[in-house]
Amino acid sequence: MAPTHTTTDVFSAIAEPRRRQIIDLLSRHRCLAVGTIVLTLGLPQPAVSKHLGVLRDVGIVSVSKHGQQRVYALNHEQLRPVYDWIKTFDQYWNRQLDRIRERAERRALAQSNSPEAPTRKKGTP
Amino acid sequence: MAPTHTTTDVFSAIAEPRRRQIIDLLSRHRCLAVGTIVLTLGLPQPAVSKHLGVLRDVGIVSVSKHGQQRVYALNHEQLRPVYDWIKTFDQYWNRQLDRIRERAERRALAQSNSPEAPTRKKGTP
DNA sequence: TTGATATATTCCGTTATTGGAATATAATGT
């Protein structure tokens, strides 16, 4: 049948590289007018408007009128589902880091015990 | 033109809910045969095979032959780009939490200083 | 009102994605 409606799914909304660009840009400023986004990213204006529309539908950004320009701001909370999902895997990377650190520390300890011993294997001399 | 090729983009690969289901399942087991995934998730076998194909192309999972079954395992590292990207926003949520905690602590402190004072505003009595 | 600027929307053509059914391939057992 059909791909999962990007309009209702945060994961699909952030799948688009340019939408992530927009999000990244917005995250570095409290709010931005469409024109600024267009100029900064160098994308065609209709494209930006359409991507902002998707992000708006999902709730990732919100708009407010300021004169004749529309100012967009990022709603960080809406990105939390992504963080919560991916977060469950970070233990693997962190464990990996822990392992590396532990090994380094063990090695450093061995070094300090016998400064002239070869790095490789202590063995029984 | 066309949507971003899911085959080369981790973000697009994880946009599919059922693929996330498969990833979740695989993350809870060191490795799983296709048949097990089919039975566990209750999805049609061709669907599972196809989704696994996408995940395989992106490198999120890897296969090995065991008899006549293909055993899939999750490559956690491949999910890191997603974590790295979303992680840059977690400061907002955490700051929010910090703010809440700090306020609670301040309130608790105020309470302990004047146990009978109203919660609202200390003022000059 | 007219004109200019800022943004949104619509229309169109192309391509991708998904599910489902059927089929193909591979390994195993008899």
Add this chain to the structure above:
DNA sequence: ACATTATATTCCAATAACGGAATATATCAA
């Protein structure tokens, strides 16, 4: 060789997504 099990692939139809050009809407200025 043949049947069985496990998995992958192919074919199809429906739909959705994207980019680009053109156009519509809204706001402000003169």
